Amino acid sequence: GQNIDQPTEMTATEGAIVQINCTYQTSGFNGLFWYQQHAGEAPTFLSYNVLDGLEEKGRFSSFLSRSKGYSYLLLKELQMKDSASYLCAVRDSNYQLIWGAGTKLIIKP
């Protein structure tokens, strides 16, 4: 079966760095997405990786290793507004999106 694993919850301190991991087992691979979702709101796009390596976009970076079925989202200089759920999703060989359950990130002052 297809599976996306990410931690249920993480806690970090304002100003620090946090890494949210995502491992996947899917039938084929056509890209990995990271979305941010604040409570009661729709997800917003953060990053897309289809090739191995690190993609940096401001305070957020996303890494992909296709051979390991692994990705991480790195958040730097954490701000209180970064408290949200972070969703990892993989597009399989049929171009279907397989979603992880999301990681709830709690930022403490």
Next chain:
Amino acid sequence: GAVVSQHPSWVICKSGTSVKIECRSLDFQATTMFWYRQFPKQSLMLMATSNEGSKATYEQGVEKDKFLINHASLTLSTLTVTSAHPEDSSFYICSATGQGISGANVLTFGAGSRLTVL
């Protein structure tokens, strides 16, 4: 660019009534739209995929006669929850992909519609 408008944001209805949720792509042609349902503290669950001008493809376990999806144009898809019951209360989110989106690999989401059935 690539804005998806979803309406209504909030809806409360009585059990047994039907509710229609609209999803519009404002600045691009959405050849494919997706409808998701999200229960509290859970991840997105894909309900169906709709392509313009054709019947929607429903995920296993989703009743197509209860959740009617229409994608009659390249800018509009609707989800109608028929004979709604309290267990249908959820957060319904649409997303769209198609020509004109900057960054062709991005799904653009609507803001979501929170349905409460009394």
